[in-house]
Amino acid sequence: MSEAGEQTRRLIRGRRAEAAGRDAEGIAAAALRREDWAVLAQRARTPAGEIDLVAERDGLLAFIEVKARPSLSEAAFALGPRQRARLIAAAECWLAVHPGHGAAGMRFDVVIVAADGTARRIADAFRVGD
Template structure:
């Protein structure tokens, strides 16, 4: 029975994390729209993985990873090298499937969201090859 209890606790934690992630993505999307960005996709699925948000403003295309943590400082360090590589690969797939976007360039942003709903965007957070 202990194994069942552990699985149940993991399932509950996973559902809470999923809900928290969706809430954080909603906060990030609203903040981007306030800044004049058009959100083109939310949770865009590609063969290489999922992109939290894809947004465009004045021809600049941004692939955005949203990180929700108890504090902004914890969220700022939540995007590791493997996740960056996955995001780059997913962005390549998205661009291939959506030609004509990003005439002014492309970049990778990170939006960090604290438990209190405070959000900060790190524009051009990393580049190809980082």
């Protein structure tokens, strides 16, 4: 395959992944709202990176990474150490701009979404220092 053909293939694959990620984030946000979470931000951009979702319920603030994969088991293992460190740094940036949130504490959750739209939330999926 030519270099141009490979670039086109990567571009198409990237666009599909982007669309799947947006769909998964929408599924995750809807699930959180059904559980009485207030979604404060989607795709929150910070100097340290993007946070998929920021939600709060009863003063508990959750920074949420959404992972979409063909199956829930594949999605469950998709958050590596570098991504955790990036999410922690991004959360610190977000908190600096929004200091009034999280009176009852904060945590990092992961919502995994399978290709069929099934979503599961892993509450308190990791902690700073893990």
